[in-house]
Amino acid sequence: MFAEDLSVFFDVASGFAVNASRPGGAQFPVIFDSETIASLAGDTLDDNPSVLGKSSDLSSFKPGDPIIVNGTHHTARTRRFLDDKQLVVLTISKV
Amino acid sequence: MASLRKQIMDGIEAALSGLPNVTGVYRSRVIAYQREETPAVYIRLLGEIPRSITYPYTDKDMSFEVGVIVRAPAVDIATDEIAVEIHSRLLSEPTIGGLCIDTTEEGSAFDEDDADGGAVALRMRFRSHYRHFNEALDQH
Numbered sequence: 001m002f003a004e005d006l007s008v009f010f011d012v013a014s015g016f017a018v019n020a021s022r023p024g025g026a027q028f029p030v031i032f033d034s035e036t037i038a039s040l041a042g043d044t045l046d047d048n049p050s051v052l053g054k055s056s057d058l059s060s061f062k063p064g065d066p067i068i069v070n071g072t073h074h075t076a077r078t079r080r081f082l083d084d085k086q087l088v089v090l091t092i093s094k095v
Numbered sequence: 096m097a098s099l100r101k102q103i104m105d106g107i108e109a110a111l112s113g114l115p116n117v118t119g120v121y122r123s124r125v126i127a128y129q130r131e132e133t134p135a136v137y138i139r140l141l142g143e144i145p146r147s148i149t150y151p152y153t154d155k156d157m158s159f160e161v162g163v164i165v166r167a168p169a170v171d172i173a174t175d176e177i178a179v180e181i182h183s184r185l186l187s188e189p190t191i192g193g194l195c196i197d198t199t200e201e202g203s204a205f206d207e208d209d210a211d212g213g214a215v216a217l218r219m220r221f222r223s224h225y226r227h228f229n230e231a232l233d234q235h
Contacts, residue, residue, distance in 0.1 A: 040164065040216050094211060
């Protein structure tokens with residue numbers, strides 16, 4: 001069994017990742033997205049900000065937990081594991 | 096002349112114009128609301144059925160929906176103040192300017208959805224009972 005090196009997907013210096021953290025906590029890299037989604041059966045269109053990151057950084061987040069993404073304060077909404085649970089998509093709300 | 100159905104909908108739109116704390120009152124809109132357009136109120140005609148047909152009149156029940164869309168997490172709390180105002184405006188003058196015999200409420204539905212900041216909708220249903228001549232949709 002080989003050890004996955006997920007850090008290559010989350011390159012802040014020369015890739016697409018940005019820094020995130022809990023307030024006062026250590027920084028970790030995530031990929032930030034903010035696609036538009038339909039809600040209320042298509043009656044509304046809204047931003048759906050989220051971050052993709054490593055489970056080791058994001059799996060402990062619960063709804064309502066604060067998270068700072070690239071210097072902007074958000075709160076966590078939902079946490080969704082991908083594939084083998086090594087990656088997490090955390091949907092967030094701008095504060 | 097416009098049908099009584101359209102005149103009643105015009106009257107409902109007029110009764111709800113200038114509602115406080117909303118971006119506007121939208122009629123039969125099918126385009127999704129962007130965040131900056133909320134809180135929004137919409138009016139939507141749902142349908143109508145004859146209640147009785149007795150020469151020379153047809154009595155009809157016209158159902159319509161007034162919706163309130165707000166970006167907030169709790170629908171009953173976020174829409175409450177606007178709902179009170181809409182209910183008061185429509186049912187304090189249930190003939191809609193003398194165009195119908197009566198307007199009554201038919202119930203409400205509450206929708207909540209996950210979105211950045213929340214997205215909720217209160218959908219209030221009403222029914223207007225009106226009468227027109229059998230041969231003329233625009234005369235009563």
